[in-house]
Amino acid sequence: MKNNTQILNAVKVIGISLLTIGIIIFGLGFFGSYSNMTAIGIGTISGAVLIFVMGVFFVVTEEMLTKTGEGSKS
Numbered sequence: 001m002k003n004n005t006q007i008l009n010a011v012k013v014i015g016i017s018l019l020t021i022g023i024i025i026f027g028l029g030f031f032g033s034y035s036n037m038t039a040i041g042i043g044t045i046s047g048a049v050l051i052f053v054m055g056v057f058f059v060v061t062e063e064m065l066t067k068t069g070e071g072s073k074s
Helices: 002-031 039-068
Strands: none
Touching: 002 039
16 A cells, blocks of 8 residues: 555646646736647646546556455455
């Protein structure tokens, strides 16, 4: 479980960082005069969400695979 929490914490930090950067870029593009950066901001936000969901999926999958052997054996 220790390894899973390290992976989950790493994915959380990377996801939050990319999400913050994406929101800043989107804000500059949408509210400022940099209209070309709006699409880059949206893409960065989407990438951050995708990375976070994939990381959580990998942690849950690994946890399920390690707990499979602990069930009742016939």
